[in-house]
Amino acid sequence: MTRLSTLMLCAGALLLTAPAHAAEFEVKMLNKGPDNQMMTFNPPFLKIQSGDTVKFVAADKGHDAESIPGMLPDGATPFKGKISQDISVTFDKPGLYGYRCVPHFGMGMVGLIEVGGSTANLDAAKQAKMPPLATKRMTALLDEAVKNTTAQAGAGGAVH
Numbered sequence: 001m002t003r004l005s006t007l008m009l010c011a012g013a014l015l016l017t018a019p020a021h022a023a024e025f026e027v028k029m030l031n032k033g034p035d036n037q038m039m040t041f042n043p044p045f046l047k048i049q050s051g052d053t054v055k056f057v058a059a060d061k062g063h064d065a066e067s068i069p070g071m072l073p074d075g076a077t078p079f080k081g082k083i084s085q086d087i088s089v090t091f092d093k094p095g096l097y098g099y100r101c102v103p104h105f106g107m108g109m110v111g112l113i114e115v116g117g118s119t120a121n122l123d124a125a126k127q128a129k130m131p132p133l134a135t136k137r138m139t140a141l142l143d144e145a146v147k148n149t150t151a152q153a154g155a156g157g158a159v160h
């Protein structure tokens with residue numbers, strides 16, 4: 001079988017089975033990331049499908065995960081975890097979800113999840129008020145989301 005037909009088969013299978021196979025992803029809350037970045041979510045950017053779940057794992061203590069006001073798609077439910085505890089969130093509405101660690105928001109501890117390949121709320125998300133370091137990191141993540149979506153890359157950090 002050629003590579004192309006294998007790919008097409010996979011794509012077809014995905015289309016048929018997607019709703020029944022919601023995936024679970026993990027984001028670790030870390031004092032130090034693999035890139036030596038202090039106070040960070042890893043991976044900081046995730047691309048998932050509607051209905052998928054993300055588990056924010058308290059790999060290091062003293063962090064939490066909370067959606068950032070103004071950085072959610074219309075009608076999406078905000079989420080807020082507790083310090084040093086795991087939290088699982090299922091994302092149903094397509095769009096961009098910015099989130100933060102409250103104690104380290106000022107140090108730029110933020111992350112971004114793109115659901116269903118949608119950047120519909122990009123402009124609104126860009127206008128959310130944040131501390132300078134958080135804005136700096138979030139801007140890079142939003143750029144990555146846009147680039148990823150334009151390129152139809154699909155690989156964006158998926159762990160199946």
Ligand SMILES: [Cu+2]
Pocket residue numbers: 039040062063064101102103104109
């Ligand atoms: Cu933190």
